[in-house]
Structure formats: C-alpha cells, structure tokens
Amino acid sequence: MQRIIYIVLAALLLFSTAACEEEVKQGKRKKKVGLVQSAPYELLVVCDKAWYGSGPGEQFRNFANTLMQGMPQDEPVFKVICINHEGFSKTFSTFGCIIFVNIGKEYQEEEVLIARNQYARPQVVVTFNAPDSKGIDHLVETQGQRVLDLLVDNEMSRSLSLLKKDYSGIVDKHARKMFGCTWHMPSQITLIKPGEDFFWASSPDNTFNACMYAYPWESNETFTKRYFCHKRDSAMYFNIEGEEWGQHMETDTSTVSVRDRMINGSYVMEVHGLWDMKNDAMGGPFVSFVQLDSANQRIIVTEGFVYLPNKQKKKQIHLLEAGLRTLKILKQTATK
Numbered sequence: 293m294q295r296i297i298y299i300v301l302a303a304l305l306l307f308s309t310a311a312c313e314e315e316v317k318q319g320k321r322k323k324k325v326g327l328v329q330s331a332p333y334e335l336l337v338v339c340d341k342a343w344y345g346s347g348p349g350e351q352f353r354n355f356a357n358t359l360m361q362g363m364p365q366d367e368p369v370f371k372v373i374c375i376n377h378e379g380f381s382k383t384f385s386t387f388g389c390i391i392f393v394n395i396g397k398e399y400q401e402e403e404v405l406i407a408r409n410q411y412a413r414p415q416v417v418v419t420f421n422a423p424d425s426k427g428i429d430h431l432v433e434t435q436g437q438r439v440l441d442l443l444v445d446n447e448m449s450r451s452l453s454l455l456k457k458d459y460s461g462i463v464d465k466h467a468r469k470m471f472g473c474t475w476h477m478p479s480q481i482t483l484i485k486p487g488e489d490f491f492w493a494s495s496p497d498n499t500f501n502a503c504m505y506a507y508p509w510e511s512n513e514t515f516t517k518r519y520f521c522h523k524r525d526s527a528m529y530f531n532i533e534g535e536e537w538g539q540h541m542e543t544d545t546s547t548v549s550v551r552d553r554m555i556n557g558s559y560v561m562e563v564h565g566l567w568d569m570k571n572d573a574m575g576g577p578f579v580s581f582v583q584l585d586s587a588n589q590r591i592i593v594t595e596g597f598v599y600l601p602n603k604q605k606k607k608q609i610h611l612l613e614a615g616l617r618t619l620k621i622l623k624q625t626a627t628k
Contacts, residue, residue: 325409325411325412325413326386326413327412327413328386328388328413328414328415329386329412330387330388330389332447332450332451332607332610333369333370333371333389333447333606333610334371334373334387334388334389335356335370335371335372335373335387335389335391335443336374336375336387336390336391337356337373337374337375337391337393338374338377338379338380338384338390338392338393339374339376339377339393339394339395340376340377340393340395341375341376343393343395344374344393348425349425351428351429351432351433352420352428356372357370357372358440360564360606360609361549361564362547362548362549362564362565362577362578362579363566364566364575364576364577365604367604367605367606369440369444369606370389370443373387377392385411385412386411386412387412387415388412388415388416388446388447388450389443389446390411390415390416390417391417391418391419391420391439392418393419393420394419394420394421394422395422395423395424395425395428396423397423399421399422399423400423401421402421402422402423402427402430403419403422403431404418404419404420404421404431405418405419405421406418406439406442407419414449414450416442416443416445418442418443420432447610448613448614448617451615452614452617452618455477455618456476459477459479459615460476460477460481460493460502462481462482462483462484462493463475463476463477463481463484464476466484466486466491466493466504467504467619468622470486470489470504471504471506472621472622473504473592473619473620473621473622474620475594475615475618475619475620476615477493477500477502477596477612477615477618478495478500478612478615480495480499480500481493481494481500481502482495482496483495483496485531487505487530487531488530489505489506489507490504490505490527490530491503491505492531492532498599499598499599499600499608500596500598500612501596501597501598501599502594502596502612502615503527503532503593503594503596503597504592504593505527505531506590506591506592506593507523507527507590507593508591509584509589509590515552515582516550517545517548517549517550517563520548520550520561520563520580520582520593521543521545521548523591524580524595525543527593528540528541528542528543528567529542534569534570534572535572536571538570538571539569539570539571539572540570541567541568541569542567542568542569542570543565543566543567544565544566544567544568547565548564548565549563549564550562550563555581556617558583559583560581561581561582561583562579563578563580563581563582564577564578564579565577565578566578567597574599574601575599576597576598576599576600576605577598577605578595578597578598579595579596579597579609579613579616580593580594580596581593581594581595581617581619583619585621587621592619592621594616594619595616596609596612596613596615596616
C-alpha cells in the first residue's frame with residue numbers, strides 16, 4: 293500500500309509542477325472562441341518546413357510522428373500537417389493541436405510555452421523556442437512526453453464530450469450492477485457476456501470490445517507489468533474462449549508497456565500491448581487501466597481491445613481509451 297501512496301503523491305507533484313511550468317496566461321477575461329474544425333488527432337506544426345524535413349529537424353520530426361504503443365503495425369498518434377510560419381492563417385488556427393517551433397538567436401533560453409483555447413476550443417497550442425536546433429532537441433528530450441500527453445488529453449476530451457451523451461447502456465448497466473461503477477464505452481458495443489467478477493462486451497462485428505474485472509489487492513507487486521499479465525491471462529483463459537477446444541485469449545507479454553498516470557485525479561496504471569487467440573490466427577491491440585478501489589481493497593481493471601484484421605486500428609483504440617477514462621467508482625464503502 294505504501295507504493296501506491298508514493299506513486300500517487302509523486303504523480304500529483306509531477307502534474308501540478310508541469311501545469312504551472314511556462315503556462316501562457318490568457319488573463320482574467322475569457323476570450324470567446326469557436327469550436328475546433330480539425331479532424332481528431334490532427335496535429336499542425338508551424339515551423340521552417342525546410343528545417344523540419346532536414347537532418348537538423350529529424351529528432352523533432354520523429355517526436356511529432358510518435359508511434360502509438362502496442363500496435364501490430366506502425367501507426368502514428370497524430371496525422372501531422374506541417375506549414376511555414378507565413379502560411380499560418382485563420383483557417384489553420386482552428387486546429388485542436390498546434391505546435392509552433394521558433395529557432396533563432398533572439399531566443400536566448402530554451403522554453404516550452406503552453407496555451408489553451410487560444411484560437412478555438414478545445415485546443416492546446418505549444419510553442420518551442422530555442423536559439424538553435426540542438427536546443428529544440430533538448431526540449432524534445434526533456435519536455436516531449438509532457439507535451440505529447442497534453443495533446444493527446446486534448447483530443448481525448450473531444451471523445452469524452454461525445455461519450456457523455458452517446459454510450460453503451462448495456463456496459464454501464466453491468467458496470468453498476470457487478471462492480472458499483474459507472475462506465476461509458478462506445479455505443480457500438482451492444483452485446484455482453486457476464487462471468488464471475490468479469491464481463492466481456494462487444495460490437496456485433498467484434499471490432500470494439502470491452503472487459504471489466506476485479507481481483508483483491510494483495511501486495512506491492514500488484515501494480516507491475518508481470519503481475520498484470522498474470523492476472524489478465526488468468527481472467528481471459530476462463531472468460532474469452534475461441535470457437536475450438538484449446539483456444540483462448542492470451543497476452544503477448546513481449547509487447548506490453550506500462551505507465552503510471554493520474555487520470556481524473558486518481559492513480560492509474562496504463563497498459564498497452566497485443567493480444568492473440570491461442571491456437572488461432574486472431575489478434576490485435578488492447579489498452580487497459582488498472583486502478584485501486586480502496587474502500588474494497590480490490591483492483592478494478594477496465595480494458596478495450598480491437599479485432600480488425602488487415603486495417604489500421606488507431607481510431608478504434610483512441611475511442612476505447614477515451615471510454616476507459618469515464619470509469620467512476622460509485623460506492624466508497626466496503627461491499628459485504
């Protein structure tokens with residue numbers, strides 16, 4: 293339990309510091325702006341295009357085109373549109389995610405500036421300032437993950453606003469009944485198969501899938517990759533079987549990555565990886581949130597996974613991950 297407390301405090305300190313660092317203040321009076329017009333997960337980069345496509349711009353270019361974790365094929369998080377500074381216009385200002393890169397001797401210090409809803413909403417505008425390319429590289433190394441998280445969170449907020457009104461009623465119903473939680477997953481999910489402390493829900497074509505299960509909090513090893521994979525494989529073995537005997541879902545542990553996050557003010561272990569069906573050719577990506585129900589001293593795992601062979605899957609994974617962020621534990625008193 294001490295490790296959980298330590299992680300929560302560390303994460304809170306990290307996020308509060310990051311939020312205060314180099315924030316651009318818009319003043320007390322809120323500026324009225326319209327809604328963003330860009331497609332979800334489009335990123336506008338405003339810089340010297342010649343620099344962006346050259347050797348000196350390689351590290352920043354790789355950062356802007358960061359690949360999604362735990363995918364069977366390479367898929368970048370964002371679709372990047374790059375323009376020169378003089379090309380920035382009112383039309384481009386309606387993108388949800390914008391990065392300006394300024395390089396020159398007039399920028400004596402390396403800095404990352406963050407502005408929200410400057411031209412539209414919801415929007416994050418990031419400005420990288422540095423005297424030279426090496427300074428930009430250093431900012432990417434030290435601030436890149438924070439910036440990427442802010443941009444992804446902004447796009448997640450767009451999906452979350454939709455999930456407030458349009459979500460799977462059957463998933464929410466079983467989350468309330470079985471686990472004392474509310475959970476808004478994509479409305480495409482309409483079929484459900486309950487188990488013991490477990491349910492699996494899916495869309496009719498099996499593209500969108502959601503799972504929820506729980507197990508007791510036992511030790512400080514609970515929030516580790518190894519422990520998670522063991523618990524996940526055990527749950528899937530008994531609850532998600534194939535059409536033939538000996539077929540069941542399993543985790544490709546070599547692809548699994550975990551991160552400590554603060555989501556909606558609570559500690560979450562975020563997990564990305566690949567699943568496959570043992571003795572079958574089925575497989576795909578999954579994303580899981582592992583969090584503590586402290587009142588009941590249990591771990592609640594929510595998961596979304598995709599089955600969409602031979603096609604890109606990031607749109608589906610993005611939407612499922614947004615759904616994972618909607619989980620709310622209703623009862624904080626111990627269950628009998």
